[in-house]
Amino acid sequence: xxxxxxxxxxxxxxxxxxxxxxxxxxxxxxxxxxxxxxxxxxxxxxxxxxxxxxxxxxxxxxxxxxxxxxxxxxxxxxxxxxxxxxxxxxxxxxxxxxxxxxxxxxxxxxxxxxxxxxxxxxxxxxxxxxxxxxxxxxxxxxxxxxxxxxxxxxxxxxxxxxxxxxxxxxxxxxxxxxxxxxxxxxxxxxxxxxxxxxxxxxxxxxxxxxxxxxxxxxxxxxxxxxxxxxxxxxxxxxxxxxxxxxxxxxxxxxxxxxxxx
Ligand SMILES: [Zn+2]
Numbered sequence: 030x031x032x033x034x035x036x037x038x039x040x041x042x043x044x045x046x047x048x049x050x051x052x053x054x055x056x057x058x059x060x061x062x063x064x065x066x067x068x069x070x071x072x073x074x075x076x077x078x079x080x081x082x083x084x085x086x087x088x089x090x091x092x093x094x095x096x097x098x099x100x101x102x103x104x105x106x107x108x109x110x111x112x113x114x115x116x117x118x119x120x121x122x123x124x125x126x127x128x129x130x131x132x133x134x135x136x137x138x139x140x141x142x143x144x145x146x147x148x149x150x151x152x153x154x155x156x157x158x159x160x161x162x163x164x165x166x167x168x169x170x171x172x173x174x175x176x177x178x179x180x181x182x183x184x185x186x187x188x189x190x191x192x193x194x195x196x197x198x199x200x201x202x203x204x205x206x207x208x209x210x211x212x213x214x215x216x217x218x219x220x221x222x223x224x225x226x227x228x229x230x231x232x233x234x235x236x237x238x239x240x241x242x243x244x245x246x247x248x249x250x251x252x253x254x255x256x257x258x259x260x261x262x263x264x265x266x267x268x269x270x271x272x273x274x275x276x277x278x279x280x281x282x283x284x285x286x287x288x289x290x
Contacts, residue, residue: 035060035205040068041079045086045266050283055237056207065094070101070193086266111196123147132177149182158217163235170217195222210236
C-alpha cells in the first residue's frame with residue numbers, strides 16, 4: 030500500500046489566519062503524514078519573523094508535522110537541477126516580456142540569452158490535462174490556453190511558486206495536495222510540469238472550500254462574500270490568541286463556513 034503524504038506549505042509573508050487554519054485541518058484530516066514546507070521562494074516578501082510565528086501558532090493549535098521543516102530558500106540547488114533537466118530536454122527559454130495573464134509565447138524562438146532581468150519559461154504542450162479532484166470530481170484543464178508557457182524563474186531571480194511547489198511535491202514524494210479551491214485553475218499546469226520534470230504519476234488533489242466573509246455593508250446592503258485574506262487582521266491567529274481564544278475556539282471558527290461581517 031502506498032504511504033499517503035501531504036504537506037502544509039504556508040508563505041512567511043504574514044501571520045497565520047483562519048484561512049490557513051482551515052487548510053491545515055483539511056491537510057491533517059486527509060493524510061496521516063504531513064510535511065511542513067515554508068514557501069519562502071519570494072525572498073523580497075518573506076520574513077523570518079513570520080516564519081517563526083507560523084511554527085509557533087501551528088504548534089499551539091496542536092498540529093504536529095513529520096520530519097524537519099523544509100524551506101524553499103534553502104533548496105536552490107534542487108531547483109537548479111530540475112531546471113537543468115528541463116533545459117536538457119530543450120524546453121526552457123529566456124524571455125524579456127512584461128508580465129501578462131496569458132503569455133503568448135513571444136520569445137519561444139527568439140533565442141535570447143539567459144541573464145540578469147530575464148524570465149525563464151518552460152514550453153508547455155497543447156494538451157488537455159484530466160484529473161479527478163477528491164472533492165470536486167473529474168476536471169479538464171488546458172494549461173497552454175489558460176496561462177501560456179509557465180515562468181519558472183522570474184526577472185528578479187526568484188523561483189516561481191508554480192515551479193518550486195511542483196519540484197518540491199515531486200522530490201518530497203507528496204502523494205496528496207490539499208489546498209483551497211482558489212488554486213484549482215493551476216492544477217493542470219502543475220500536473221503537466223510534473224510530467225515534464227519526469228514524474229510518472231501526479232499527486233492526487235483535493236481542493237476544499239474557502240472561508241468567505243461578507244464585504245462591508247454599503248447602501249445596497251451587504252456585499253458579496255469574498256475570500257479571507259491576510260488584510261483581515263481580526264482573523265489572525267496571533268490576534269485571537271492575544272484576545273484569549275483557546276486553540277479549540279480558533280479551530281471551530283475556521284471550520285464554520287462563513288464569518289459574520
Ligand atoms: Zn517573452
